[in-house]
Amino acid sequence: MTEFIDYLQSYVQLNDQEVSHLVEVLVERTYLKGQYIVQEGDICNTQNYILSGMVRTYYLDRSGTEYIIAFGQEHWWAGDLGSFITQTPADFNVQCLENTTVVQIPKDQLEDLYLKIPKIERFFRLIIQSAYVSAQKRIVRNFSLSAKERYLLFVAEYPTIVQRVPQYMIASYLGITKEFLSNLRSQIAKEQRS
Amino acid sequence: MTEFIDYLQSYVQLNDQEVSHLVEVLVERTYLKGQYIVQEGDICNTQNYILSGMVRTYYLDRSGTEYIIAFGQEHWWAGDLGSFITQTPADFNVQCLENTTVVQIPKDQLEDLYLKIPKIERFFRLIIQSAYVSAQKRIVRNFSLSAKERYLLFVAEYPTIVQRVPQYMIASYLGITKEFLSNLRSQIAKEQRS
DNA sequence: AAGGTACAATAAGATAGATTAACAAATGAG
DNA sequence: CTCATTTGTTAATCTATCTTATTGTACCTT
Numbered sequence: 001m002t003e004f005i006d007y008l009q010s011y012v013q014l015n016d017q018e019v020s021h022l023v024e025v026l027v028e029r030t031y032l033k034g035q036y037i038v039q040e041g042d043i044c045n046t047q048n049y050i051l052s053g054m055v056r057t058y059y060l061d062r063s064g065t066e067y068i069i070a071f072g073q074e075h076w077w078a079g080d081l082g083s084f085i086t087q088t089p090a091d092f093n094v095q096c097l098e099n100t101t102v103v104q105i106p107k108d109q110l111e112d113l114y115l116k117i118p119k120i121e122r123f124f125r126l127i128i129q130s131a132y133v134s135a136q137k138r139i140v141r142n143f144s145l146s147a148k149e150r151y152l153l154f155v156a157e158y159p160t161i162v163q164r165v166p167q168y169m170i171a172s173y174l175g176i177t178k179e180f181l182s183n184l185r186s187q188i189a190k191e192q193r194s
Numbered sequence: 195m196t197e198f199i200d201y202l203q204s205y206v207q208l209n210d211q212e213v214s215h216l217v218e219v220l221v222e223r224t225y226l227k228g229q230y231i232v233q234e235g236d237i238c239n240t241q242n243y244i245l246s247g248m249v250r251t252y253y254l255d256r257s258g259t260e261y262i263i264a265f266g267q268e269h270w271w272a273g274d275l276g277s278f279i280t281q282t283p284a285d286f287n288v289q290c291l292e293n294t295t296v297v298q299i300p301k302d303q304l305e306d307l308y309l310k311i312p313k314i315e316r317f318f319r320l321i322i323q324s325a326y327v328s329a330q331k332r333i334v335r336n337f338s339l340s341a342k343e344r345y346l347l348f349v350a351e352y353p354t355i356v357q358r359v360p361q362y363m364i365a366s367y368l369g370i371t372k373e374f375l376s377n378l379r380s381q382i383a384k385e386q387r388s
Numbered sequence: 389a390a391g392g393t394a395c396a397a398t399a400a401g402a403t404a405g406a407t408t409a410a411c412a413a414a415t416g417a418g
Numbered sequence: 419c420t421c422a423t424t425t426g427t428t429a430a431t432c433t434a435t436c437t438t439a440t441t442g443t444a445c446c447t448t
Contacts (some may be wrong), residue, residue, distance in 0.1 A: 059334050067337045069330060082327040093314075118312035125319040132322055133276040135329035136263060140253050140285075142336055143261045145367045147405070166425060175337045180405055182427050341435075360395060374435060376397050 001028055004049055004103045007075060011126055021117065023108035026075050031096045033039065037078060038094040044083035046104040050076050053100025054164055057092050058172070068172040078102070097165055108145050119148040149177045195222055198243055198297045201269060205320055206313040215311065219303035224295045231272060231296065232288040237302055238277035240298040244270050248296025248358055251286050252366070262366040265355050270319065324350070341370045342378050 004026070005019060012024065028051070031037060038044045040060060046123040055078045057070040069092065083090035084107060103114075114121040141150060151174055155162050162170065167185075168178035176184075198220070199213060200368060208216065222245070225231060227250040232238045234254060240307050249284075251264040263286065266272040277284035278301060345368055349356050356364065361379075362372035370378075 051209055059338065065338070067334060069334055081323065082330070085323055085327065095284040114316065120314065121312065121316055121319055122308065125315055125322065128319065128322050129275065129279055132329060133279065135326060135333065136276070138333055139329065140261060140263055140338070142333070144253065144255045144259070153289045168425070177406060178426075179407080179428085183405090183429095186427075362395075371436060372396075373398085373437080377399095377435090380397075 001026065001051075001103065003051060007049075008123060011123045014117070014119060018117050018119070019137045022113065022120070025113065026103060027104040028101065029104055030099065030101045033096055033098050033100075036093060036095050036190070037100075037102065038080050038083070038090050038092065040091060040093050040152060041089045043062065043087055044080040044090050045087075045107050047084065047110065048078045048102040048104050050074055050147070051101045051103060053102075054097045054161075055094055055100055056097055056165070056169060059092055066172055067175075068169055071158070071165065071169075071173065072103075073161065073164070077131075081128075097169075113120060145182065147174060148187070150174050151181065151184055152188070195220065195245075195297065198346055200244075205317045208311070208313060212311050212313070216307065216314070219299060219307065220234060220261060221298045221300070222295065223298055223356065224293065225290045225296075227290055227292050230287060230289050231294075232274050232277070232284050232286065234285060234287050235283045236277070237281055238274040238284050239301050240273065241278065242272045242288075242298050244268055244272060245297060246293045247296075248291045248355075249288055250291055250359070250363060251288045253286055253322075259365055261369075262363055265352070265359065265363075265367065267355065267358070271310040271325075275322075291363075336369060341368060342381070343373065344368050345375065345378055346382070 001023070005023070008022075010015070027046075033054075037048055037055060038156075050072050052074055055072040056068050057072065057078060057080070058066045058068045060066055072077075074096075078094050080090035080092045080094065081087075083092075087107070110120075114124075141153065145153070154170065154174060167181060171178040171181040174181065195217070199217070202208070202216075221240075225247075231242055231249065233358070244266050245269055249266040250262050251266065251272060252260045252262045254260055264272075266288075272288050273337075274284035274286045274288065276282075277286075281301070286313035304314075335347065339347070345364075348364065348368060361375060365372040368375065
């Protein structure tokens with residue numbers, strides 16, 4: 001929990017009173033592997049900061065295919081922001097891939113905090129700004145890079161995730177089939193041998 | 195210009211003093227068709243709110259291919275947020291497709307405003323939040339929908355843009371070639387006739 | 389009217405990545 | 419420890435989309 005406060009303080013300086021205000025509304029919660037923090041159709045009522053564990057956020061289309069839109073590990077945020085903002089049913093599922101402990105901030109309390117402590121609002125502006133920049137980057141990459149390039153970049157950027165989650169989920173994140181990823185990996189291995 | 199203030203007031207209520215504070219830092223500027231608001235390699239120093247006209251934001255890869263990542267029309271924002279935040283060279287180009295008038299907020303002044311008027315910070319949090327949600331939506335759609343479905347959705351959501359920009363740019367936005375888009379359009383026309 | 393420029397349509401061959409299916413290896417529950 | 423389930427591999431065939439090239443259309447310009 002102090003971990004979360006430290007992280008927040010690295011963006012904005014809160015005084016003791018503000019910290020204790022904040023701490024009052026935080027809820028620490030642990031989910032088991034396989035459990036859902038958010039399910040499609042739920043209203044997402046919390047922002048979830050991951051203290052430990054690993055999650056995936058995915059979308060399920062009518063034909064039942066899963067599309068992983070994000071992974072989340074220690075120090076990342078998880079949830080369905082669209083649902084959170086508008087308080088409408090979530091499009092996404094957020095599932096734990098390991099036992100996962102999060103810090104939750106409930107929607108109502110966060111709105112209060114925004115008014116009481118503008119620095120908290122600043123903090124979330126900063127966080128969302130960079131999330132948006134990453135999302136744009138991902139859109140560009142999906143268009144401009146081949147599956148192989150996307151995979152190599154992913155491995156370079158998130159080596160730990162590659163270790164922690166099954167290959168077929170990485171394939172889904174990259175927008176390819178698990179068979180094709182397997183193919184790419186053996187190509188890459190061959191290239192490195194020669 | 196009052197147009198911009200009205201728009202802003204629909205998100206947060208500013209008093210007269212705050213409005214005049216804000217107005218002091220705003221710059222209205224007009225670009226001609228073909229001119230660039232931001233060019234790759236520039237540092238993007240302003241947030242640009244479009245009063246009239248039309249722009250495209252695109253990325254140019256090493257091989258010279260253009261990827262349009264966004265269009266912008268009246269009441270939308272344009273710029274390279276990544277460059278703006280970190281004050282590093284822009285990855286994107288923002289070019290006017292028509293004569294375009296924007297309201298600009300310079301970076302330094304905006305940082306000041308954030309501190310003086312927290313409501314301005316709230317306003318941008320709200321704006322960026324929904325931009326992020328849209329970006330996520332676009333990522334999902336690019337994965338889960340076919341080119342044809344993506345085109346039909348685009349036409350349904352942005353009928354005006356379809357009228358105002360050349361087809362090859364729409365193809366680029368959708369991540370397909372102009373030839374294939376032409377193909378899809380004739381398919382769709384055929385279907386509607388039968 | 390003639391040529392120039394910008395955009396759109398059509399068609400044929402090429403390719404990245406999907407699909408299917410069969411198998412191998414790893415993991416985990418009992 | 420063992421059997422069942424989950425995960426990963428390989429290979430053949432298939433499909434959506436790309437590439438290249440050609441032709442068509444509609445304006446501007448002079």
